[in-house]
Amino acid sequence: MNANIKFVQGNEACVEGALYAGLDFFAGYPITPSTEIMEHLAARLPRQGGKFIQMEDEIASMCAIIGASLTGRKVMTATSGPGFSLKQEALGFAIMAEIPCVVVNVQRGGPSTGNPTHVSQGDVNQSRWGVHGDHAIVTLTASNHQDVFKMTVEAFNIAETYRTPVILLFDEVVGHLREKLVIPDEGEIPLVKRLRTAVKEGTDYHPYLPREDGRLPMSDFGSVHRYNVTGLYHDMWGFPTDDPKIVKGLQRHLVDKIESNAHQVQKYKEFYLDDAECILISYGSSARSALHVVKNRRLRGEKLGLIELQTLWPFPSQLIRERCEQAHYVLVVEMNMGQILREVKNAVNFPEKVFLANRIDGSLISDADIRNILRIIQGKGV
Amino acid sequence: MAVKDYIRERFFPHIWCQGCGHGMVLNGLLRAVEALGMSKNEIVMVSGIGCSSRISGYLDFHTLHTLHGRALAFATGVKMSLPALNIIVPMGDGDALAIGGNHFIHAARRNIDLTAIVMNNRIYGMTGGQFSPLSGYGTKETTAPYGNIDHTFDISALSIAAGATFVARTTAFHVQQLSQLIKAGILHEGFSVIEVMSQCPTYFGRKNKLGGAVEMLRNFKEITTPKGSKAKQANPELIERGILHQIEQPEYCNAYEQMTALAQKGK
Numbered sequence: 001m002n003a004n005i006k007f008v009q010g011n012e013a014c015v016e017g018a019l020y021a022g023l024d025f026f027a028g029y030p031i032t033p034s035t036e037i038m039e040h041l042a043a044r045l046p047r048q049g050g051k052f053i054q055m056e057d058e059i060a061s062m063c064a065i066i067g068a069s070l071t072g073r074k075v076m077t078a079t080s081g082p083g084f085s086l087k088q089e090a091l092g093f094a095i096m097a098e099i100p101c102v103v104v105n106v107q108r109g110g111p112s113t114g115n116p117t118h119v120s121q122g123d124v125n126q127s128r129w130g131v132h133g134d135h136a137i138v139t140l141t142a143s144n145h146q147d148v149f150k151m152t153v154e155a156f157n158i159a160e161t162y163r164t165p166v167i168l169l170f171d172e173v174v175g176h177l178r179e180k181l182v183i184p185d186e187g188e189i190p191l192v193k194r195l196r197t198a199v200k201e202g203t204d205y206h207p208y209l210p211r212e213d214g215r216l217p218m219s220d221f222g223s224v225h226r227y228n229v230t231g232l233y234h235d236m237w238g239f240p241t242d243d244p245k246i247v248k249g250l251q252r253h254l255v256d257k258i259e260s261n262a263h264q265v266q267k268y269k270e271f272y273l274d275d276a277e278c279i280l281i282s283y284g285s286s287a288r289s290a291l292h293v294v295k296n297r298r299l300r301g302e303k304l305g306l307i308e309l310q311t312l313w314p315f316p317s318q319l320i321r322e323r324c325e326q327a328h329y330v331l332v333v334e335m336n337m338g339q340i341l342r343e344v345k346n347a348v349n350f351p352e353k354v355f356l357a358n359r360i361d362g363s364l365i366s367d368a369d370i371r372n373i374l375r376i377i378q379g380k381g382v
Numbered sequence: 383m384a385v386k387d388y389i390r391e392r393f394f395p396h397i398w399c400q401g402c403g404h405g406m407v408l409n410g411l412l413r414a415v416e417a418l419g420m421s422k423n424e425i426v427m428v429s430g431i432g433c434s435s436r437i438s439g440y441l442d443f444h445t446l447h448t449l450h451g452r453a454l455a456f457a458t459g460v461k462m463s464l465p466a467l468n469i470i471v472p473m474g475d476g477d478a479l480a481i482g483g484n485h486f487i488h489a490a491r492r493n494i495d496l497t498a499i500v501m502n503n504r505i506y507g508m509t510g511g512q513f514s515p516l517s518g519y520g521t522k523e524t525t526a527p528y529g530n531i532d533h534t535f536d537i538s539a540l541s542i543a544a545g546a547t548f549v550a551r552t553t554a555f556h557v558q559q560l561s562q563l564i565k566a567g568i569l570h571e572g573f574s575v576i577e578v579m580s581q582c583p584t585y586f587g588r589k590n591k592l593g594g595a596v597e598m599l600r601n602f603k604e605i606t607t608p609k610g611s612k613a614k615q616a617n618p619e620l621i622e623r624g625i626l627h628q629i630e631q632p633e634y635c636n637a638y639e640q641m642t643a644l645a646q647k648g649k
Contacts, residue, residue, distance in 0.1 A: 025463055046645040051462055051638070056488035060455035063448065068458025070446065071467075075459075093449055137436070221426050221444040221460060222467050228439060230447040239393070239439065240447075 017152025118362030136258035173285035278303025403580030410560035431519030484502030547572035565626030638640025
């Protein structure tokens with residue numbers, strides 16, 4: 001029996017992925033349905049010399065991981081809807097100050113306290129625009145535990161590469177479902193190490209001056225370069241400024257560093273797309289039901305295909321437009337009132353042929369829910 | 383190292399108003415750091431938002447200028463991650479005890495080794511003179527034009543109740559004592575609070591007809607007395623200065639190390 005095979009919850013798969021990626025500092029606050037992530041890390045991190053702290057609230061957890069990241073650690077926090085709302089202020093700080101960190105949101109029903117123990121995908125747009133002001137963000141998701149693991153590692157790699165927060169947007173079903181996870185051997189998935197400056201002591205170091213490739217080498221707090229970190233617009237040393245040229249330059253940089261590398265971070269999976277007349281687009285636990293429908297219909301000779309999104313933001317508009325070009329119609333499957341539907345409609349050349357199969361009652365969308373919409377689209381009655 | 387070596391000279395003159403007490407706190411802080419012979423690389427200054435929080439930009443340490451009220455939460459992350467660093471957290475009264483009140487009591491409760499300097503000028507200065515939780519009943523501010531009906535609380539008593547293991551108070555007038563107290567606070571292993579009564583002649587002084595900076599400083603001299611003095615017995619209204627509370631309790635990062643050792647043994 002291979003010791004690397006586990007039967008675990010999705011939340012634990014996330015923990016395994018984070019530890020594989022080198023997570024060594026976690027701060028959190030208990031909240032359903034993400035709590036198992038912090039419980040497992042409370043046991044695992046001290047054993048391997050990492051740091052775990054349960055903070056007084058969600059705000060403080062987000063702040064604490066930013067502080068720890070500045071000392072050179074790989075950091076993460078995990079939460080759900082109400083906690084994710086509270087974290088937005090400090091998330092904006094991490095975007096502005098360009099601090100690598102990973103924020104997990106295991107979605108439950110909202111708004112407000114909502115439907116804590118039930119599934120939803122209602123925070124898709126919040127993960128894009130929850131922070132005030134123009135900015136870019138990377139949001140990843142997954143539908144099964146192997147991908148939860150993979151996307152978690154990917155999140156840390158992207159965070160380090162672009163000096164940015166990355167959001168892992170899972171959902172209650174994926175978080176709590178138990179299934180097989182195979183933990184890859186060391187080195188099987190490449191890890192991105194923190195890029196540290198080669199500037200010597202006594203030489204002027206510019207923490208916010210991008211290299212030619214756009215990356216910004218960091219210097220850990222406590223080492224030889226002393227600089228300023230602030231949520232204000234700042235110059236290349238990190239000192240506050242309202243110089244219009246610098247403000248504009250930094251605003252552009254914060255957006256461009258993600259948007260111009262969008263193709264590098266846009267992950268997806270496709271199933272039976274080549275001759276698909278009907279394309280389903282889905283993500284997270286919804287994609288499990290969508291794939292089930294597609295496979296069954298294929299057995300009956302119907303030409304259905306599936307695009308499973310693993311990167312929600314930056315939204316892969318070009319990919320969707322190209323892959324859906326030949327489709328007769330497109331069906332977005334999600335558990336909200338059409339948050340990705342809107343993006344798909346904007347992306348394709350025929351928005352009138354894009355439909356929604358959704359569920360917003362806290363239950364997992366089923367194959368029957370999807371089949372019912374397909375019948376309507378195909379003119380077979382209700 | 384001379385005091386001058388600790389500052390980022392190119393950012394002077396500072397942004398504070400004429401007569402503001404915050405520059406005096408900066409002075410006292412620098413003299414404490416100098417007296418301790420600390421190296422600049424071992425100090426991280428974490429601040430929030432407000433007049434007081436701008437102190438971090440002027441100092442040649444690792445400086446983290448964060449969000450309103452959240453400095454102690456960021457500082458907790460830095461300290462927990464790298465306990466060898468000395469963390470100093472300058473805060474305003476509103477920053478520390480209104481928006482940041484929760485972080486304040488919990489940092490105290492954990493007894494994590496941070497040095498919090500609360501510069502209490504009883505007003506929100508940066509936004510132009512609104513009342514803070516420390517303004518006091520009956521005072522006047524832009525958001526209490528008919529007299530403030532909010533009661534205040536005692537920073538030191540609150541800190542002690544919340545679990546801080548070093549609590550001291552002084553004023554911007556008593557710069558020598560200020561420096562001594564900050565020094566003692568940095569040396570203390572655990573959560574240290576140094577409350578510094580600081581004057582804001584621009585807003586609190588003007589609105590409450592307390593005169594200019596000189597009058598306000600003179601007032602600090604008159605309304606305070608060293609802890610345990612005879613004057614206090616004669617006049618209980620006087621506010622005590624000095625180290626008000628100092629006890630030994632397990633420090634958070636040390637406790638974590640011990641817990642970690644236990645976890646690794648049981649592996």
